[in-house]
Amino acid sequence: MAGLLPFRDINVHASASQYAFTSPSTPSAPTLVVERPSGDLRLNDGPLLGSKRVSSIAGILGIIKLKLDKYIIVITKAQPMGRLKGHMVYKVIATELLPLRERSLHDPDEDTYYGLVKNLLKTGPLFFSYSFDITNTFQRQAQSDLTAPLWKRADDRFFWNRFIQSDLIDFRIGAGPSAGYRQQGREQPGADAFILPVMFGMMRITNTRIKSTPITFTLITRRSRYRAGTRYFSRGIDDQGHVSNFNESEQIVILNDNNDGLGGFAGGGGMQNGKLGTDGQELQIMSYVQTRGSVPVYWAEINTLRYVPELQIRAVESAVGAARKHFDEQIRLYGENYLVNLVNQKGREDRVKSAYEQMVRLLVSSATESSQSDEYSSEKLHMMQSGERKQEFDRLHYIYFDFHNETKGLKWHRAQILLDQLKHGLIEGGYFRAADMPGDTQGQLEVRYQQTAVVRTNCMDCLDRTNVVQTMLARFTLTRQLIDVGILRPGESQDDDEAFRDLFRNVWADNADVVSKSYSGTGALKTDFTRTGQRTRAGALQDLNNSITRYIRNNFADGPRQDGFDVFLGVYQPSTYIGGSLLFADRRPAFIQAVPYILATSFFMVLIASLTRQLPNSTIWPLRFFMVFWCAVGLWCWHFIYTHGMLYVNWPKLNTPRWATDGYQESLGSVRKDALLGQLITRHERGASTARVSALEEGKKRIQ
Numbered sequence: 025m026a027g028l029l030p031f032r033d034i035n036v037h038a039s040a041s042q043y044a045f046t047s048p049s050t051p052s053a054p055t056l057v058v059e060r061p062s063g064d065l066r067l068n069d070g071p072l073l074g075s076k077r078v079s080s081i082a083g084i085l086g087i088i089k090l091k092l093d094k095y096i097i098v099i100t101k102a103q104p105m106g107r108l109k110g111h112m113v114y115k116v117i118a119t120e121l122l123p124l125r126e127r128s129l130h131d132p133d134e135d136t137y138y139g140l141v142k143n144l145l146k147t148g149p150l151f152f153s154y155s156f157d158i159t160n161t162f163q164r165q166a167q168s169d170l171t172a173p174l175w176k177r178a179d180d181r182f183f184w185n186r187f188i189q190s191d192l193i194d195f196r197i198g199a200g201p202s203a204g205y206r207q208q209g210r211e212q213p214g215a216d217a218f219i220l221p222v223m224f225g226m227m228r229i230t231n232t233r234i235k236s237t238p239i240t241f242t243l244i245t246r247r248s249r250y251r252a253g254t255r256y257f258s259r260g261i262d263d264q265g266h267v268s269n270f271n272e273s274e275q276i277v278i279l280n281d282n283n284d285g286l287g288g289f290a291g292g293g294g295m296q297n298g299k300l301g302t303d304g305q306e307l308q309i310m311s312y313v314q315t316r317g318s319v320p321v322y323w324a325e326i327n328t329l330r331y332v333p334e335l336q337i338r339a340v341e342s343a344v345g346a347a348r349k350h351f352d353e354q355i356r357l358y359g360e361n362y363l364v365n366l367v368n369q370k371g372r373e374d375r376v377k378s379a380y381e382q383m384v385r386l387l388v389s390s391a392t393e394s395s396q397s398d399e400y401s402s403e404k405l406h407m408m409q410s411g412e413r414k415q416e417f418d419r420l421h422y423i424y425f426d427f428h429n430e431t432k433g434l435k436w437h438r439a440q441i442l443l444d445q446l447k448h449g450l451i452e453g454g455y456f457r458a459a460d461m462p463g464d465t466q467g468q469l470e471v472r473y474q475q476t477a478v479v480r481t482n483c484m485d486c487l488d489r490t491n492v493v494q495t496m497l498a499r500f501t502l503t504r505q506l507i508d509v510g511i512l513r514p515g516e517s518q519d520d521d522e523a524f525r526d527l528f529r530n531v532w533a534d535n536a537d538v539v540s541k542s543y544s545g546t547g548a549l550k551t552d553f554t555r556t557g558q559r560t561r562a563g564a565l566q567d568l569n570n571s572i573t574r575y576i577r578n579n580f581a582d583g584p585r586q587d588g589f590d591v592f593l594g595v596y597q598p599s600t601y602i603g604g605s606l607l608f609a610d611r612r613p614a615f616i617q618a619v620p621y622i623l624a625t626s627f628f629m630v631l632i633a634s635l636t637r638q639l640p641n642s643t644i645w646p647l648r649f650f651m652v653f654w655c656a657v658g659l660w661c662w663h664f665i666y667t668h669g670m671l672y673v674n675w676p677k678l679n680t681p682r683w684a685t686d687g688y689q690e691s692l693g694s695v696r697k698d699a700l701l702g703q704l705i706t707r708h709e710r711g712a713s714t715a716r717v718s719a720l721e722e723g724k725k726r727i728q
Contacts, residue, residue: 028173030220032154036078044072054214061125063094065195067214083220086188090137091598095121106229111156119145136608140588152222162311163456166469178221182246185222187594226538234524237511240278252589254582255544261320265349269486270317275498279308307460312501316486320347321379329669340382360419360477366427366489384422389414401429427489434559453477488549491536529555545577546570583674596678615704626658
């Protein structure tokens with residue numbers, strides 16, 4: 025079993041010709057050698073001479089190739105987060121990139137790529153376990169082959185370092201150039217212990233009590249590595265059926281679990297069960313899974329510096345093939361799918377709502393529809409499902425809820441309308457429940473119940489409204505679970521225990537913040553309601569602050585963040601070239617670049633003029649003329665930037681959306697046609713190049 029799990033302690037040895045990785049706690053294990061500068065991998069059974077021990081690390085995150093060099097990404101610091109069934113889970117705190125060659129030539133593009141990766145590693149919440157598969161739900165783990173190495177059992181969607189582990193995985197299976205010509209076609213089982221799967225998302229493990237009964241309460245949210253990105257640069261679905269901002273949230277309750285320390289994994293015997301919990305009672309596990317993801321049609325929101333971006337939706341029929349792939353996977357993995365749609369039924373969001381409903385009509389057989397209205401909304405609920413079961417897609421159940429109108433005026437209790445509509449599906453779909461099989465050497469669970477349905481929730485961003493609804497559904501299911509095991513009596517609720525109620529609310533509010541920061545750059549909105557059960561003035565002010573911050577980040581900071589996702593996940597692979605044009609250089613015309621600086625100068629001049637004290641007997645009109653002049657300049661600059669906003673959005677430089685490239689060229693063309701400004705922007709200037717917003721030919725798209 026030990027050979028199937030990653031090493032928990034690794035020493036790094038470095039020399040001019042190689043890096044060597046050894047496990048001091050397993051001296052009989054082979055040494056992983058990475059040749060410098062080629063990056064070829066091999067296993068060495070004996071001690072290596074001439075290598076100096078550099079440091080101890082928590083694990084190897086992977087190997088990534090940038091423009092000029094390859095780097096080994098190692099985890100240098102990891103923080104224990106708690107135990108699940110006795111298995112310690114860690115959060116990545118610090119990483120280091122070890123270059124395979126010492127670069128003697130300074131290259132701006134290489135430095136930028138390096139910075140993008142470092143920033144993602146610094147800000148991305150990454151988690152791992154040496155002995156437990158955190159990428160899979162407990163239900164999927166119960167169905168997996170526990171004799172396989174940990175990395176082979178990992179869910180491909182949530183194996184976030186899968187691309188940068190490609191060299192190690194190819195070496196392990198004897199494929200790819202990293203294996204070297206001597207190792208081609210030869211499997212290397214000894215490499216299994218160096219491959220560590222990492223999850224991106226949220227993890228909270230808390231040992232607590234409810235009505236004096238000790239439990240381990242855990243919430244895990246796993247973010248998919250497919251179509252990952254930022255709020256306005258990643259929307260809708262792609263041709264492979266992957267949707268933006270797809271997250272799987274698993275709420276777990278463990279009873280009679282006496283492993284509550286924060287030390288290393290206790291037992292060292294792999295995944296053996298058999299430790300009875302408190303008072304000799306069996307260890308029981310209950311989990312409930314929900315998902316969220318963008319509306320599965322081809323749509324985008326186009327940044328123009330206006331607070332509300334332009335909405336663009338392609339013909340729904342063009343996305344049917346992609347939607348079939350998406351829901352085929354969702355039904356295969358989760359069973360019945362209850363599609364909860366929370367977008368507005370009026371205004372610009374109505375187009376997204378209509379597109380989603382049209383897609384469902386195209387997927388299910390003989391769709392039957394019904395609607396409800398009340399004094400708050402002309403369509404508070406809209407339900408759609410198949411009238412008869414003829415195909416797999418007839419397991420889709422669409423429920424629209426007019427969240428904004430129904431909860432307007434702080435009437436949050438009216439979200440209960442949606443819960444009442446979903447209750448039958450929630451009860452029928454159930455939840456996962458299992459118990460340890462005492463003495464099982466591989467950690468197999470005895471399954472009592474399985475969850476056979478999932479609620480897939482979305483709003484426009486799959487953030488704020490979605491968070492409120494997912495918290496409500498999690499609370500309802502948790503109460504059912506606690507009643508089923510006898511901790512609560514029928515009619516009681518987990519909210520009756522004030523301490524646990526506050527813990528539950530805060531854990532789900534923290535989850536909302538993590539998911540939101542990963543996608544939008546700020547914490548979630550409406551978390552004051554999630555934390556306290558009511559809207560507060562302080563919460564409203566915090567929402568205002570987050571909304572303003574989102575606007576600034578989404579327009580001026582998300583381009584590099586999107587580039588970081590694309591490089592780390594292998595969506596964009598830098599090509600090796602020396603010299604030539606700089607990929608990340610600002611190629612806009614000099615005049616376009618200068619306008620924001622002129623605007624800042626005008627503000628400064630007006631400020632100086634307003635603070636200048638007038639001398640006795642001096643005329644006032646020169647100072648007033650000076651102030652009026654700079655006010656006029658500033659207003660003109662602001663109007664120009666606002667009118668031609670697409671020229672000032674910080675777009676991704678690597679995989680720039682086609683609509684961004686077209687919009688940028690259209691805005692630049694309109695400036696060129698201006699009788700006055702066109703003279704300042706000639707066709708021979710740098711702005712004539714599209715390289716600032718499109719450099720797709722420099723790399724190739726690939727998702728392993």
